[in-house]
Amino acid sequence: MTFVVAGTPGDRRAALFAAACRSCGLPEPRLMPWTDVLRGAEIVLAPGELLRIDSPGGDPEADALLRGPGHPARVGGGARWYRTFTAALRRLEAAASASGARLLGDVGEIAVMFDKRLSHARMLAAGVPVPPALPGVDGYAALRSRMDEARERRVFVKPAHGSSASGVVALQTAPGRVRAVTSAARTPDGLLNSLRVRAYETEDEVAALIDDLAPEGLHVERWMPKATAGGRAFDLRVVVIGGEPTHAVVRTSRHPMTNLHLGGARGDLGAVQRALGEDGWRRAMDVCVRAAACFPGSLMVGVDLLVGIGLKRFGVGEVNAFGDLLPGLTGLPGGSAEGADTYTAQVGAVLAGSGACTT
Structure with a gap:
């Protein structure tokens, strides 16, 4: 069994997956650089090879091929990124089919997971609990109108094709007041991602921020207040x-975004499990199973699970096609991946004949 990985040379994901293959007694995976795929180079696969599609992130050259030239930390370009990325996915699928190689993920499902509007609609139709969405938002004026119609005062505004909280805005309104919390920073080079979360608190600033994000497509949903642990809001990946x-x-944080690269910190999973109780934990995991079941051709799905205040309500904030980069994290006790990291668990699942998508 030989793996081929569409990935990024030097990326931590590629190194961790290679280590997982070695630990399972398999040959070193062959890396197919995303830059080659995006430039249209010939995709060479052999019958029986297993093609794993990994994230094209972390490579400025690949990012420029996906979004076009510009500051690598800029917010935006998501619509072009999505068009280029999904076209490349279709090329990989066609090459695998023509050569007799096997895909480890359904490219159509990856495309849905990278469109927050589509993934939200798919989960909603399947009965998965998701925060209600506000449709038809194409700018700040429309956003405030939809919020008034829905009697919402707190929403999350998300670029339709963003990742890693890029451009995400946690918006709160009250009579005569508005507050937008985001990692997007206004600079002379335009709107850039920052590792520091900041707040904009004037109507003009917030309107300009939303209007700058809107041309890329927006997904807006109700802000579900999160439960807290140790004075910090938390959710689960x-x-x-x-x-x-x-x-x-x-994932815990003192601000609305819990992403670890934005200052979030890993919390005590055991404490959360005890607080939820056996029944609460079972219900939480059931929501994740139902969310992942919306993508049956995907070996792995990363689910961002929202836990509401009072620990009784759950919702899915997002699903992630490449949500397995959790270094040092081993599997849940008593499960099939106990003691294994996320990559070793996936290789083990393939070896056991679980979840592979044959083209």
């Missing part, structure tokens, strides 16, 4: 492999 929740990490 749950990795579902072959339909089983195998890994979970608590």
Whole structure:
């Protein structure tokens, strides 16, 4: 069994997946650089090879091929990124089919997961609890109008094709007041991602921010207040492999975004499990299983699980096609991945015949 990985040379994901293959007694995977795929180079695959599609992130050259030239930290370009990325996915699928190689993920499902509007609609139709969405937002004026119609005062505004909280805005309104919390910073080079979360508190600033983001397409949903642990709001990233929740990490923060690269910190999973109780934890994992089941051709789905105040309500904030980069995290006790990291668990699932998508 030989893996080929569409990925980024030097990326941590590629190194961790290669280590997982070695630990399972498999040959070193062959890396197919995303830059080659995006430039239209010939995709060479052999019958029986397993093609794993990994993130094209972390490579400025690949980013420029996807979004076009510009500051690598800029917010925006998501619509072009999506068009270029999904076209490349279709090329990989066609090459795998023509050569007799096998894909480890359904490219159509990856495309849906990278469009927050489509993934939200798919989960909603399947009965998965998701925060209600506000449709038809194409700018700040429309946003405030939709919020008034829905009697919402707190929403999350998300670029339709963004990732890593790029351009995400947590918006709160009250009579005569508005506050937008985001990692997007206004600079002489335009709107850039920052590792520091900031707040904009004037109507003009917030309107300009939303109007700058709107041309890329927006997904707006109700802000579900999160439960807290140790004075910090938290949610869960749950990795579902072959339909089983195998890994979970608590992400805590003092601001609305819990992403670890924005100052979030890993919390105490055991404490959260005890607070939820056996029944609450079972219900939480069931939501993750149902979310992942909306993508049956995907070996792995990363689920961002929202836990509401009072620990009784759950919702899915997002699903992630490449949500397995959790270094040092081993599988849940008692599960099939106990003691294994997310990559080793996926290789093990393939070896056991679970979840592979044959083209």
